[in-house]
Amino acid sequence: MREVAIVAFAQTPYVRSEQERTETEMLAPVIREAVGRSGIDAKAIGFTVSGSSDYLAGQPFAFVQALDAVGAWPPIRESHVEMDGAWALYEAWLRLQCGDVDSALVYAFGKSSLGDIRDVLTLQLDPYCVAPLWPDSVSVAALQARALLDSGRYSERDFAAVAARSRRDARANPAAQLAGDADADALFAEPYVVAPLRKHACPPISDGAAAVVLAAGELARRVCERPAWVRGIDHRIEPHQLGMRDLTRSPSTRLAAERAGAFDASPDIAELHAPFAHQELILRDELALPAGTAVNPSGGALAANAVMVAGLARIGEAAQRVMAGEARRALAHATSGPCLQQNLVCVLEA
Amino acid sequence: MSDPYAVVARPVRLDYTYTAGTASSRFLRAIMQRRLLGSRCPSCAKVYVPLRTSCPTCGVEMGEDVAVSDRGIVTTFCIVNIPFPGMAVKPPFAAASVLLDGADIPIFHLIQEIPAEEVRMGLRVEAVWRPDDEMEPSMESIRHFRPTGEPDAPFERYKDHL
Numbered sequence: 001m002r003e004v005a006i007v008a009f010a011q012t013p014y015v016r017s018e019q020e021r022t023e024t025e026m027l028a029p030v031i032r033e034a035v036g037r038s039g040i041d042a043k044a045i046g047f048t049v050s051g052s053s054d055y056l057a058g059q060p061f062a063f064v065q066a067l068d069a070v071g072a073w074p075p076i077r078e079s080h081v082e083m084d085g086a087w088a089l090y091e092a093w094l095r096l097q098c099g100d101v102d103s104a105l106v107y108a109f110g111k112s113s114l115g116d117i118r119d120v121l122t123l124q125l126d127p128y129c130v131a132p133l134w135p136d137s138v139s140v141a142a143l144q145a146r147a148l149l150d151s152g153r154y155s156e157r158d159f160a161a162v163a164a165r166s167r168r169d170a171r172a173n174p175a176a177q178l179a180g181d182a183d184a185d186a187l188f189a190e191p192y193v194v195a196p197l198r199k200h201a202c203p204p205i206s207d208g209a210a211a212v213v214l215a216a217g218e219l220a221r222r223v224c225e226r227p228a229w230v231r232g233i234d235h236r237i238e239p240h241q242l243g244m245r246d247l248t249r250s251p252s253t254r255l256a257a258e259r260a261g262a263f264d265a266s267p268d269i270a271e272l273h274a275p276f277a278h279q280e281l282i283l284r285d286e287l288a289l290p291a292g293t294a295v296n297p298s299g300g301a302l303a304a305n306a307v308m309v310a311g312l313a314r315i316g317e318a319a320q321r322v323m324a325g326e327a328r329r330a331l332a333h334a335t336s337g338p339c340l341q342q343n344l345v346c347v348l349e350a
Numbered sequence: 351m352s353d354p355y356a357v358v359a360r361p362v363r364l365d366y367t368y369t370a371g372t373a374s375s376r377f378l379r380a381i382m383q384r385r386l387l388g389s390r391c392p393s394c395a396k397v398y399v400p401l402r403t404s405c406p407t408c409g410v411e412m413g414e415d416v417a418v419s420d421r422g423i424v425t426t427f428c429i430v431n432i433p434f435p436g437m438a439v440k441p442p443f444a445a446a447s448v449l450l451d452g453a454d455i456p457i458f459h460l461i462q463e464i465p466a467e468e469v470r471m472g473l474r475v476e477a478v479w480r481p482d483d484e485m486e487p488s489m490e491s492i493r494h495f496r497p498t499g500e501p502d503a504p505f506e507r508y509k510d511h512l
Contacts, residue, residue, distance in 0.1 A: 025372055114366045
């Protein structure tokens with residue numbers, strides 16, 4: 001395998017509703033910041049790939065407009081995934097394995113605020129038997145949370161503890177939307193949104209964008225003092241039909257982690273893309289994270305959850321800590337779909 | 351034998367709040383004053399109309415706003431012969447790319463007050479604005495473009511803007 005590293009990361013501050021700027025206007029400064037930090041000339045980037053969803057904007061081919069932020073002339077090698085930007089990063093990593101290009105720009109953007117995100121996400125469900133019933137995203141997650149409670153492994157207080165820790169950690173993250181000195185008992189006193197999920201156990205609705213620059217081998221060493229090397233990356237998917245799987249487990253996460261070499265050594269930090277508090281608990285179990293691993297020091301998706309961006313941001317946050325010397329080995333996880341349907345695991349090392 | 355397939359109707363309705371953005375908002379506000387705003391790229395020096403915040407060619411932040419003329423040149427056009435529901439004008443009519451004086455990128459609009467078959471590349475045209483009480487922040491505040499009567503522009507003048 002060719003050595004590939006993350007050499008730069010940038011993201012917007014996440015907000016409940018970005019009403020002034022279009023997605024492209026929101027994205028352009030982030031791309032310039034990431035490319036600027038990478039030290040690689042924008043025109044020398046070998047491959048560009050993005051992740052976003054037209055369902056968020058409610059416009060077909062909305063992602064094409066985002067190319068204004070890149071500058072696609074002379075023609076560039078470019079691709080797009082209708083998925084979280086973490087999967088765009090996977091494609092970029094794969095592209096760099098081909099060996100003919102040495103650098104890649106990956107970006108993701110999303111305004112979750114434009115439509116009713118709970119309904120928009122319903123459209124990712126099975127269109128024949130499930131989606132016509134219009135179960136919204138919080139209700140579907142609540143089914144999973146209920147199953148987890150019934151398994152006896154965790155309680156609703158555990159959900160509140162995850163949320164409280166996320167918000168406290170998010171205080172050190174200038175990009176976070178939801179941060180504060182939260183007390184788990186106070187959060188636990190909130191009413192249910194959809195039982196057994198209270199507001200704190202659900203992600204905020206966020207608008208934002210993120211960008212990552214990847215470089216291979218010598219180029220990475222030349223442009224970055226301490227590159228975050230991708231030691232392993234893999235993604236796996238569960239059956240589409242919710243009834244076909246044990247919602248309290250995530251075998252796809254475990255398998256992706258195995259393939260990415262996540263179990264070879266303990267990470268110093270782990271950035272887990274768990275939009276709902278109970279999902280972090282499921283992921284921690286599957287990844288067998290030891291007590292010494294700091295989980296979601298950025299605050300995670302409970303602090304900001306720009307749909308299509310939050311997964312890439314987990315990888316970027318993890319890489320940032322490796323590049324800054326705060327971690328030697330980091331694990332990043334991204335998810336997509338209802339109830340942790342699809343999962344990606346990426347292992348980074350200094 | 352049972353039906354080989356079934357059709358399931360599943361109506362989907364989602365409502366969205368669209369954001370015009372900073373660039374389009376400035377452009378549309380200027381329209382209300384019968385001004386057409388573009389922006390100049392500091393890298394390639396091209397003037398894009400409507401104005402935008404990034405140069406799609408260079409990927410850099412746009413420079414100054416540039417007011418362009420409401421007169422220009424038909425660079426290319428098509429004749430619409432087939433009516434469709436909601437059509438504003440009666441076919442046949444010409445839909446054209448109009449390179450406004452001072453701009454490098456043509457805009458799209460209707461050409462009227464001339465028989466459709468006489469519309470041609472190089473034709474000099476000017477905007478016909480709606481009356482004050484009908485103005486709104488939309489390209490429809492220009493009702494259409496019409497010939498100015500000036501001599502046609504030579505091909506050399508617009509060959510790089512097609």
